[in-house]
Amino acid sequence: MRVSLLRMAEATAAGSSKPLRPAPLALLPPIPLYRRILRTHRKKLDRQMRLLGDEYVKAEFRNHRDVDNPVHIIGFLTEWQMYAQQLEGDTWRGEKMDPGKIDKMSDQQLGQLYxxxxxxxxxELEENDPE
Incomplete structure (x- = not known):
C-alpha cells in the first residue's frame, strides 16, 4: 500500500520564527449568533432561566446595535460566542467568573452583573420556598 505525500505531510514550526498555533475562532455575524443563543437557551435552560436569559440577550443586542467601534464589536461578538459554546457544552454550571474579566468591567457592567x-x-429562593 502506498502512502501519499499528502498523508505524510505534517505541520511543523521548522524554519518559522513563530510556533504554530490554533486558528483563531471564526466569529459569527450578529444575527446568526443571536439566533444561536436563543436556540441554545430553548434547548438547555429551564423555563424561568430561559425567560431571564432571552430578555437579557435581547436587551444587550439591542443596546449594541449602533456601536461603530470595531474593537467593541469584536469583543462583544467574541464573548457572546464563547457564552453560546459554553452553554452548548454544559460546562457552565457552577463555573466561577474569570477575575480578569471582572477587573475589566465598568461600574455600569458591574451593576448589571449584580x-x-x-x-x-x-x-432560586422562590423555587425552594415551600409555600
Whole structure:
C-alpha cells in the first residue's frame, strides 16, 4: 500500500520564527449568533432561566446595535460566542467568573452583573420556598 505525500505531510514550526498555533475562532455575524443563543437557551435552560436569559440577550443586542467601534464589536461578538459554546457544552454550571474579566468591567457592567445575580438568587429562593 502506498502512502501519499499528502498523508505524510505534517505541520511543523521548522524554519518559522513563530510556533504554530490554533486558528483563531471564526466569529459569527450578529444575527446568526443571536439566533444561536436563543436556540441554545430553548434547548438547555429551564423555563424561568430561559425567560431571564432571552430578555437579557435581547436587551444587550439591542443596546449594541449602533456601536461603530470595531474593537467593541469584536469583543462583544467574541464573548457572546464563547457564552453560546459554553452553554452548548454544559460546562457552565457552577463555573466561577474569570477575575480578569471582572477587573475589566465598568461600574455600569458591574451593576448589571449584580442585578442579574440578585434576580437569579430571588428565583432560586422562590423555587425552594415551600409555600
Amino acid at each position: 442585578e442579574l445575580m440578585q434576580t437569579i438568587r430571588k428565583q
